[in-house]
Each structure stands twice: as C-alpha cells, then as structure tokens.
Amino acid sequence: MSQNGGGRVNTRPADPHDDPDTPVQRLDITPRVQRRLFLLSGNECAFADCREVLAPESGGYFGEIAHIRAAEKGGPRFDPAMTNNQRRHIDNLVLLCVKHHQLIDDAETTARFDRAALEDIKRRHEDRIRRVLQAMERAEQQYVDRTRTQTVVHCSTLERMYGSELDEDDRRGTAESVNKIADQMRRAALAARQLLCQVLEEGGELSVGEAAHRGGLSKTQVYELGLQLERLWLARLEEAEWDDPGYRPERITLPDPIHDHNELLDYDFFNDLLRHAASRDDDVLNDVVVGLDFSVLD
Ligand SMILES: [Zn+2]
Structure with missing residues (x-):
C-alpha cells in the first residue's frame, strides 16, 4: 500500500488488516x-447429528476450520464489508469434519447454509461444550477445596511494594485488585504456582523444555500446568512459530493485561511485582506466588 500523504496517517488502524480498505x-x-x-x-x-471425532485416539486429525463468511472473494458467504482480521476472528470460524466442511462450501449444497444457519450451528455446539467445561471446572474446584491445606494471607497496605506512590484511595483499590489475584492463585495447583514462580524468577519468560528440566516434569505436564495458569488468566502459553501447523506452545510468559482482554488483571501486577522483587534481597516471589502470603508486600 502507498503511504498516506498530508496528515491522514493517524486515521488508519495500526494493523492494515483492521482496515476494510486493505x-x-x-x-x-x-x-x-x-x-x-x-x-x-x-x-x-x-x-448436531455428526459423531465424527476430530482427533481420535488411534491417531490422525480430521477437523477442518471452516469460515462462516469466506476468507477470499468469490468464496461462500463472502462479505466485502469485513476486514481481513475479522474474517479470521474466532467468531467467523467453526470446526467441522471433512464431510460437513464440504457440505457447507460445495456449489451444490452451499445455498442451504447461510451465515445465520452456520452461526446457529456454531453457537449451539460451543455452548454445549462450554457447559461441560464449566461443570469440569466446578468439579476441579471442589476437589481442590477438599485437599487444600493452604490459606491465602491477603495484603492490606502494599506499603513496601509501592511506598508513597499511592494515595489512600489508590491504595485501597490496588489492594483489592491484588487480593483478587491472590484468591485466583489459590485456585491454581501448587505445581502450577511453582511454575509461575520460575517464570517470574526468569524475568517473565521460560521455555517449556527448560521448565520441564528444572521441575523434573514431562513437557506434557508443563503444558498442562501452563494451560491451567492460562485458564486462570495468570500466564500465557506462547508458540514458537505463529505459522507452525502443529501449534504446540513452547514458552510460558506472563499475562499481558492490555492485549489479552485479561478478565483478572486490571493492571500489570506481575511487572510491578518483578520490579519490586529486584529491590529486595529476600525471596518475595516465592513467598507470594508459592506461599500465597501477600502480606509481605505491606
Ligand atoms: Zn461432521
């Protein structure tokens, strides 16, 4: 694309694929x-009536990602008003078996599947799975509740962490945010918190291989702990290659409250914690993340 001349530069989105004119x-x-x-x-x-398992235990992968509104001009249900990024957004995608992907896109049958019909298929299926996942999570919480012996010690003043940076109102609000994080951390398994602590000790990023080596775990176990942290909004799994078709996550990093639409963090607590830990010579990261004692920040 040519550069914009004459002061219109700022009206363009940072990513050209967010621009419908691209x-x-x-x-x-x-x-x-x-x-x-x-x-x-x-x-x-x-x-709804398809029993096709996408990744059977016997091996192979038979799922296909279908676009509800096509990725390219001339494709089924193509919508010229969308941006390229909207076309690849999860809301515009549905996972189907090979047979049903053909059915919705083939010239002879595609007319039976307009946008609304496909959105309905996606919504019904994903809502059902969401309910299953929520039930699993509730079961997991109950299990954790019954086996947990550790309690959280909340922070109250954050005096040591922030000193005079905060006035009284900010102090109260920030302590509330931090104690919300503390309660969320309590939901993570001890091994997951130990992993998070290692990530912090490494400055915010640790490879899956290195974490497995240090913790005496398999890479699969590290992935599972990483996924648990990601689901709790406490970390994220990063892929080595964005276009790797195997899309196995390769690093664990800290959550990014701005870009992740993180439901837990309303500010960059972990970065502040790292900065604070660098100014102390005790084991504050371990006390907070593994020991769940947030009063050491007061
Ligand atoms: Zn199917």
Missing part, C-alpha cells in the same frame, strides 16, 4: 484461535 487477503489463523476453537469443539464436529 485488499482482501486470506490470513493464517493464529495458533491461539486454533487452540480455542479445538477446546470449544469438544473434539467433535459442530454439526
């Missing part, structure tokens, strides 16, 4: 969206 281009679906789609598929095709 020429239509099929973009790769990010590994994060692929993972999310697969999680919400429950390993099944979204068609």
